[in-house]
Amino acid sequence: MTETAPAQxxxxxxxxxxxxRRTPDPCALVIFGAxxxxxxxKLMPALYALAVRRLLPEHFAIVGVARTDGDDATFRKxxxxxxxxxxxxxxxxxxxxxLAAQLHWxxxxxxxxxxxxxxxxxxxxxxxxxxLGGNRVFYLAVPPxxxxxxxxxxxxxxxxxxxxRLVVEKPFGHDLESAKQLTAKLLEYFSEDExxxxxxxxxxxxxxxMLALRFANGIFEPIWNRQFVDHVQITVAxxxxxxxxxxxxxxxxxxxxxxxNHLLQLLALTAMEPPIEFxxxxxxxxxxxxxxxxxxxxxxxxxxxxxxxxxxxxxxxAAYREEEGVAPDSMTETYVAAKLYVDNWRWADTPFxxxxxxxxxxxxxxxxxxxxxxxxxxxxxxxxxxxxxNVLLVHVQPDEGVSxxxxxxxxxxxxxxxxxxxxxxxxxxxxxxxxxxxxxLILDAMLGDSTLFTRTDEVEEQWTLVDAxxxxxxxxRPAFPNYPAGSWGPPSADDLLHRDGRSWRRH
Amino acid sequence: xATALSWQKEDVRLADVEAALAELRGEAAADAPSMRTSVxxxxxxxxxxxxxxxxxxLEGMAERHPSRTILLFPEPDAGTSTIDARAMVERWEVPDTxxxxxxxxxxxxxxxxxxxxxxxxxxxxxxxxxxxFLRWRGEPxxxxxxxxxxxxxxxxxxxxxxxxxxxxxxYRRLAELFPRCAASDIAWARTSRWRAHLATLWxxxxxxxxxxxxxxxxxxxLLCGWLRSRLGQPEIELEHEEAETLEGVSLDGNxxxxxxxxxxxxxxxxxxxxxxxxxxxxxxxxxxxxTS
Numbered sequence: 001m002t003e004t005a006p007a008q009x010x011x012x013x014x015x016x017x018x019x020x021r022r023t024p025d026p027c028a029l030v031i032f033g034a035x036x037x038x039x040x041x042k043l044m045p046a047l048y049a050l051a052v053r054r055l056l057p058e059h060f061a062i063v064g065v066a067r068t069d070g071d072d073a074t075f076r077k078x079x080x081x082x083x084x085x086x087x088x089x090x091x092x093x094x095x096x097x098x099l100a101a102q103l104h105w106x107x108x109x110x111x112x113x114x115x116x117x118x119x120x121x122x123x124x125x126x127x128x129x130x131x132l133g134g135n136r137v138f139y140l141a142v143p144p145x146x147x148x149x150x151x152x153x154x155x156x157x158x159x160x161x162x163x164x165r166l167v168v169e170k171p172f173g174h175d176l177e178s179a180k181q182l183t184a185k186l187l188e189y190f191s192e193d194e195x196x197x198x199x200x201x202x203x204x205x206x207x208x209x210m211l212a213l214r215f216a217n218g219i220f221e222p223i224w225n226r227q228f229v230d231h232v233q234i235t236v237a238x239x240x241x242x243x244x245x246x247x248x249x250x251x252x253x254x255x256x257x258x259x260x261n262h263l264l265q266l267l268a269l270t271a272m273e274p275p276i277e278f279x280x281x282x283x284x285x286x287x288x289x290x291x292x293x294x295x296x297x298x299x300x301x302x303x304x305x306x307x308x309x310x311x312x313x314x315x316x317x318a319a320y321r322e323e324e325g326v327a328p329d330s331m332t333e334t335y336v337a338a339k340l341y342v343d344n345w346r347w348a349d350t351p352f353x354x355x356x357x358x359x360x361x362x363x364x365x366x367x368x369x370x371x372x373x374x375x376x377x378x379x380x381x382x383x384x385x386x387x388x389x390n391v392l393l394v395h396v397q398p399d400e401g402v403s404x405x406x407x408x409x410x411x412x413x414x415x416x417x418x419x420x421x422x423x424x425x426x427x428x429x430x431x432x433x434x435x436x437x438x439x440x441l442i443l444d445a446m447l448g449d450s451t452l453f454t455r456t457d458e459v460e461e462q463w464t465l466v467d468a469x470x471x472x473x474x475x476x477r478p479a480f481p482n483y484p485a486g487s488w489g490p491p492s493a494d495d496l497l498h499r500d501g502r503s504w505r506r507h
Numbered sequence: 508x509a510t511a512l513s514w515q516k517e518d519v520r521l522a523d524v525e526a527a528l529a530e531l532r533g534e535a536a537a538d539a540p541s542m543r544t545s546v547x548x549x550x551x552x553x554x555x556x557x558x559x560x561x562x563x564x565l566e567g568m569a570e571r572h573p574s575r576t577i578l579l580f581p582e583p584d585a586g587t588s589t590i591d592a593r594a595m596v597e598r599w600e601v602p603d604t605x606x607x608x609x610x611x612x613x614x615x616x617x618x619x620x621x622x623x624x625x626x627x628x629x630x631x632x633x634x635x636x637x638x639x640f641l642r643w644r645g646e647p648x649x650x651x652x653x654x655x656x657x658x659x660x661x662x663x664x665x666x667x668x669x670x671x672x673x674x675x676x677x678y679r680r681l682a683e684l685f686p687r688c689a690a691s692d693i694a695w696a697r698t699s700r701w702r703a704h705l706a707t708l709w710x711x712x713x714x715x716x717x718x719x720x721x722x723x724x725x726x727x728x729l730l731c732g733w734l735r736s737r738l739g740q741p742e743i744e745l746e747h748e749e750a751e752t753l754e755g756v757s758l759d760g761n762x763x764x765x766x767x768x769x770x771x772x773x774x775x776x777x778x779x780x781x782x783x784x785x786x787x788x789x790x791x792x793x794x795x796x797x798t799s
Contacts, residue, residue: 012706
């Protein structure tokens with residue numbers, strides 16, 4: 001081959017038309033909290049799924065960091081077990097061997113500077129041996145109290161080689177003040193575009209499909225407003241309890257565990273204006289406008305609950321106050337329902353009813369857009385008594401997909417109308433397997449794409465609303481428990497809608 | 508796990524096929540709720556000798572691309588002019604939902620004159636508003652009525668030029684169809700791993716004079732055409748060494764290291780092509796570069 005100097009100045013013509021593989025730059029992924037549940041159940045299975053699909057960079061290293069004693073060999077064995085138990089793909093020895101060779105372990109709690117040195121030396125060594133270009137993703141899968149120490153340690157060692165990205169798991173603060181303090185700590189060393197705050201709901205295909213549904217289809221957006229929508233219901237229901245996380249949950253409660261992050265993000269995606277382009281800033285800008293427009297609800301518009309004993313899947317389960325580690329007189333809420341308004345031109349006076357909780361009747365996350373009734377059905381009243389308003393139902397999980405409830409004539413003489421469902425089931429139309437949210441989010445963080453992460457101003461708006469709600473709670477003391485496990489929440493949650501002449505969706 | 512129900516009859520009207528499918532769909536939904544789901548109509552023109560290969564290529568594909576598949580078996584030399592039909596409905600469990608989806612396969616054996624007007628047959632069976640893909644096994648009979656007709660109702664023609672003789676000459680006839688219908692070539696898809704790998708050799712590769720390919724003739728010609736068209740160098744020479752799969756590429760006598768990863772499975776290659784909806788200008792340019 002001959003040298004062609006001018007060609008070097010041009011774009012690569014051979015790259016045209018090739019499938020764009022989203023393969024990140026060489027990098028080291030450093031996981032703090034590598035002995036924890038999140039690493040076992042989510043992070044390592046996601047990394048394995050990416051390895052199966054060859055989406056990880058060729059030059060790559062994973063460094064597990066935790067206080068637990070260990071070494072490379074025990075970490076690899078432990079992670080192999082995690083992959084075999086939790087990965088969505090069948091175990092392939094060849095893929096695992098390749099990935100396992102990239103796993104390394106450092107024991108440290110960062111309380112002593114020796115730990116920092118050990119980690120720093122290992123990353124420098126890997127940089128050189130594996131040609132990682134100084135690129136690093138630091139993943140903080142640790143409890144929030146550990147954040148400042150780790151951030152200080154990483155920040156002081158930060159250099160100009162390559163790029164650095166810091167992935168922060170929720171909860172991002174405990175209230176607005178602590179969130180601001182945490183942001184200030186991160187910004188001491190990292191810029192906003194280096195910080196990736198994970199809300200794993202945003203990595204779910206069905207949540208991203210909300211954007212496709214709204215902005216890739218001409219039929220929905222013209223009726224996606226107060227003129228045609230009667231109200232919106234968002235449900236994030238779990239049938240499980242607190243699963244041994246009393247220490248965290250007693251502090252957080254449902255309002256901080258789900259409402260502050262997942263639920264408000266779902267609401268923002270439902271209510272936002274079309275972004276001008278599908279880039280991180282454009283999407284964040286539109287979401288934050290919705291969060292800013294959220295009307296702070298009065299005390300009567302928010303209901304909280306705590307589960308008592310009950311039955312889930314036919315099995316008797318304990319009350320929240322009987323869970324291990326929970327105070328017998330705990331006032332922590334395990335359920336929240338609220339009526340929210342988005343004060344803007346599109347949604348003025350259209351209620352968004354939201355509810356979330358633990359030990360509810362079943363696991364279900366849905367967004368239901370309920371449209372106004374037909375203004376004048378020309379049928380006898382008895383003909384359409386089984387007819388409910390049109391509802392566009394987005395199933396986030398399980399049964400991922402979209403349903404549209406419509407009225408249809410019952411076959412036979414006369415005119416009887418009933419509600420039927422038109423279903424789009426994700427697993428039915430696209431049978432390629434749904435990637436786990438963490439696969440998408442880890443890859444995006446490595447690629448530097450923050451579209452599906454939350455920005456500082458979003459987090460702060462979310463906390464502003466939560467702080468206002470929690471402030472109202474300090475003045476009263478509800479009679480907990482107020483709903484049995486396995487039900488759909490306290491009766492006062494039903495009253496919240498009944499007062500408006502509405503009711504929660506039937507399940 | 509799929510469960511299949513089937514029906515077959517000789518000398519049928521197409522209305523019989525539709526009625527049989529409706530009945531089979533009802534049976535499939537008798538025990539558990541099922542949804543008829545389609546993302547496309549997939550037509551395959553399967554001359555004598557290709558039937559088993561065509562059926563094998565469909566294995567597992569219905570699961571990835573729920574569709575109505577119409578397999579056309581032409582028997583133009585038969586003494587009668589009739590249609591024999593076999594209809595199958597497969598029900599697939601959607602994991603963790605308790606529900607299923609049903610997909611449909613229609614096999615039509617076209618006897619005598621019925622093999623000469625296939626578009627009028629498939630038109631009645633297309634799923635409305637969904638794209639139509641036509642898989643043509645073997646080398647299409649360029650200019651023949653059946654090809655012209657089916658291309659007329661198709662959004663995308665899928666061929667495998669590995670199945671053709673006398674390359675590169677048939678590419679010229681294929682290129683004549685480009686203005687009318689998007690084309691996919693399985694042989695081209697099988698070079699994608701190597702193309703991505705060769706692209707990483709830019710800009711050093713810009714001055715290449717000879718490319719030597721150990722693989723099928725189709726892969727060799729298409730890779731050469733691709734380099735000629737992308738690099739703007741129509742004089743790049745091709746040396747071809749026959750092999751059943753694409754095993755190696757040398758540039759000006761220097762062997763290129765093997766690309767990373769495993770070659771895709773045949774059903775994956777076809778499946779990927781069924782996800783493309785628009786013409787592939789890079790492929791079209793490569794074809795034109797080997798025919799000019």
